[in-house]
Amino acid sequence: MTAHRLHRTTSDHEAAAVEARAYRGTWVLAALYSTRDSARATARRVPGAESFPAYAPGEFEAYAAFSVDGWAVWVRWVAGDEPVPALPDTMTVRVLSRGESLTEQELGVVTVTVSARCARCGGPRGWDTLRPDRFQEGGEWFTVDRWANLCGHQDKYAAVLQESRLRPPPAPPRPMPTAPPVAEAPEPGSPAGIVLAAAKASRGMRAVQAAVLLATEHGLTEEADLIRAEAKAVGCQMSALAAAHFLHTIGKGSR
Ligand SMILES: [Zn+2]
Known part of the structure; x- marks a missing residue:
């Protein structure tokens, strides 16, 4: 086994990126956070090098995990054609x-x-x-x-x-639902339906644009705020299509 430094006590994305590139496929500790949410948000941004230029132009993977020193973000470099085995949970x-x-x-x-x-x-x-x-x-x-x-x-x-x-035991299989199933597609004219139609008409439309559309053209400020909050929580460039799906799943798919 090649001896190399896997441990660090402070966050150093630059050093982690250099080290990960030197050992393709090997997970390297990049950063420590005091909360799980912060670690997860960072892990989501690493593959797109979003806010972290050290990982540009990409081809990095990342995950967040508990450590005794804080919530850790581990990264690895996976560039190249040879497949890298996926890390099981x-x-x-x-x-x-x-x-x-x-x-x-x-x-x-x-x-x-x-x-x-x-x-x-x-x-x-x-x-x-x-x-x-x-x-x-x-x-x-x-x-x-x-x-x-x-x-x-x-x-x-x-x-x-x-x-x-x-470890929590695996969840028991869900019983068959007795309530009537939710309609598969949102109704036209419902908040989710409006966003879905706009997303289909304008490919590449973002969730934030859908929020503006709902608020300014339909007066649906509450739904617009829900989309903005979800887009922020997801931490990536959420699409309008995803926003329509999100609204539908929270019951905003009917008029
Ligand atoms: Zn360990």
Whole structure:
């Protein structure tokens, strides 16, 4: 493994971009934030180099993750034709359990699903380094999984078990809706319908332009404000088409 600096204690997008370019496909810690929203907003802006010229002309990926030092933004450079493996959200591993209490010294192997991000720095866990490890203890054979995190932080089985218990269980499948289904397309003349028609008539129209149209030509200032707030929250150049869809989903698709 090539030794290179993955850790930093302050945000330095310039340095992170240089380092990421030197190790194509390798995730590099770029910045730390005090809130999750700030980290996520930055992660969304990195691929388009929006507000961050260090990543121009693009070809970077980014994600935000919890770290013990703050909300971390990790970036990687993916330019070129050779595909870069996608980073999974979770990994399923076999870990050793030494029993729940001090009196119970029973050994067992438990299969758990945990985040594919390091619990300390938010960097990618070694999901692509998983290998089985077979060993004997007390006359019995056990097979567990071992992996190495590129960040260097080691995962202890007890901590991984604990982490898996804190993960929310997967959502149960939704029951079939009994209420009448929402109309598939917004009604013409409804706020969503107006924006949809305008978006279709003028390709490339932005959400902010749709907001102006609703407010000035139709007096729909409330809907215009909802679009502006959503466009701001999304943090990217939201299209008018997306704005029409947004209005429709919040019930502004009927007259
Ligand atoms: Zn780590």
